Amino acid sequence: MHAMLPRLRPGASDFPPLQRATLETLQVNLGYLCNQQCQHCHVNAGPQRREVMTRETIEVVLDFLRRAEVKRLDLTGGAPELNPNFRYLVREARALGLAVLDRCNLTVLEEPGQEGLAEFLAEQQVEIVASLPCYLEENVNGQRGKGVFAASIQALQRLNTLGYGDPASGRVLNLMYNPTGPFLPPPQQGLEADYRRELGERYGIRFNHLLSLINMPIQRFGSLLVSSGQFDSYMQLLRDSFAADNLPRVMCLSLLSVDWQGQVYDCDFNQVLGLPAGLGRSRPHLSDIQPEQLPGHHIAIADHCFGCTAGQGSSCGGALV
Numbered sequence: 001m002h003a004m005l006p007r008l009r010p011g012a013s014d015f016p017p018l019q020r021a022t023l024e025t026l027q028v029n030l031g032y033l034c035n036q037q038c039q040h041c042h043v044n045a046g047p048q049r050r051e052v053m054t055r056e057t058i059e060v061v062l063d064f065l066r067r068a069e070v071k072r073l074d075l076t077g078g079a080p081e082l083n084p085n086f087r088y089l090v091r092e093a094r095a096l097g098l099a100v101l102d103r104c105n106l107t108v109l110e111e112p113g114q115e116g117l118a119e120f121l122a123e124q125q126v127e128i129v130a131s132l133p134c135y136l137e138e139n140v141n142g143q144r145g146k147g148v149f150a151a152s153i154q155a156l157q158r159l160n161t162l163g164y165g166d167p168a169s170g171r172v173l174n175l176m177y178n179p180t181g182p183f184l185p186p187p188q189q190g191l192e193a194d195y196r197r198e199l200g201e202r203y204g205i206r207f208n209h210l211l212s213l214i215n216m217p218i219q220r221f222g223s224l225l226v227s228s229g230q231f232d233s234y235m236q237l238l239r240d241s242f243a244a245d246n247l248p249r250v251m252c253l254s255l256l257s258v259d260w261q262g263q264v265y266d267c268d269f270n271q272v273l274g275l276p277a278g279l280g281r282s283r284p285h286l287s288d289i290q291p292e293q294l295p296g297h298h299i300a301i302a303d304h305c306f307g308c309t310a311g312q313g314s315s316c317g318g319a320l321v
Contacts, residue, residue: 002223005273007231008302015306016247018299020266023291024254027074027268027316028053028061030083031260034105049078053260058085060262060287062092068291074255074316076103076268081117094124101127103176103316106155107148118155122162127172129211129316130156135198139180156205165206173206176318178213182225182234184241184311185212188319211318214238214307216269238306246313249320252299262286266299268316269307275300 031052065073073093080086080102093100102121109118121128130152133139137149156173163169175195179185192210199205215221217234225231256277257265264284265271277284278298313320 002226004218004222004226005275005302007222007226008217008273008304010273010275010300010302013301013303013305015301015303016244018247018250018252018301020294020297020299021253023068023070023256023294025072025074025251026061026065026068026070026256026258027076028089028258029076029260029268029271030078030080030086030089032078033082034078051260052083053085053262055085055088057260057262058089060285061089061258062096064286064289064291065093065096065098070098070291072099072101074101074103079105079108081108081114082111087120090120090124090126094126099127100124101129103129103131105131106152109155109158110151118158118162122159122164122171125170127174128159128164129174129176130159130207131178132156132175132195133178133180135195135202153203153205156199156207157203160204160206165208167208172208174209174211174318175207176211176213178215182215182230182237184214184237185314185319188212188312209318212312212314213316213318214310214314216304216307218269218304219272235303235306238303238310241310242306243309243311243313243321246309246320249313249315250305250308251315251317252308255316256289256294258286264289269304270300270302273302273304275302 032049033052034049081104090100108114132152159173162171164171164173177185177191185191188210191212195210217225217231222231225234252267255267257268257271259265259271262285264277264286265275266277276282278300308314
């Protein structure tokens, strides 16, 4: 695995400076353990990872949520559901009145020990963002592993039977697309129409929206770019596609990212690069953060930030325009 952060010029990047606005979303990485090992994974998650957030740190997260006027808890991983305290955290956050979002790889719904997981998510009205990089079996299996597509379709059909994807149910099911190589995603609106048509006609699947995510040149995907001699050309593509109009909508303005140990970062990408939040201390921990002091702080940037502003833009909520 190639070291990526030095190639991204932290502290020397010419990406425009950014300052925090009001915090709306707390994004919590519950650990790097995952039942899949995808080529594009920017956190290098997999079945052999052992970094998992403890119950003690989850209590720190809940304490922060009680102190902050956060609207949304965004749970990610790895496969966040594999954390043994996942359901406890969801219940407590919902009891606080927060919207909870689960970034689900779909196949985890069929994992041993996860019986009743889909029903639990439905009961708690958890919004699901489900990874499905293509509506074609060959492309999905090529990126995520043999058999993943069929298991994903089965999981989507199961979620549909629980009301997910039906606007009348209030159970939101969004799909997440990312390119299979070093290129930008096509326009999100047209791609959503393709997904809706193909998944509906072939498998009877319904969903609310499709979100497109640009592959970040970090961790596993970044290392693949370096090994294949495509890192520089991909970075040039991101730079050439920079759109200044996306700057006011980038996710780091209103989101705080927390790793499995409770350390704080400006976004999920900075977290996996080990680039601490620009909060005036070297390794800020969530237990030390005062929510009211967040607005106005500078956000830590490096060259990978061009990925969030390229073309339509890219964020955990999909395209920015």
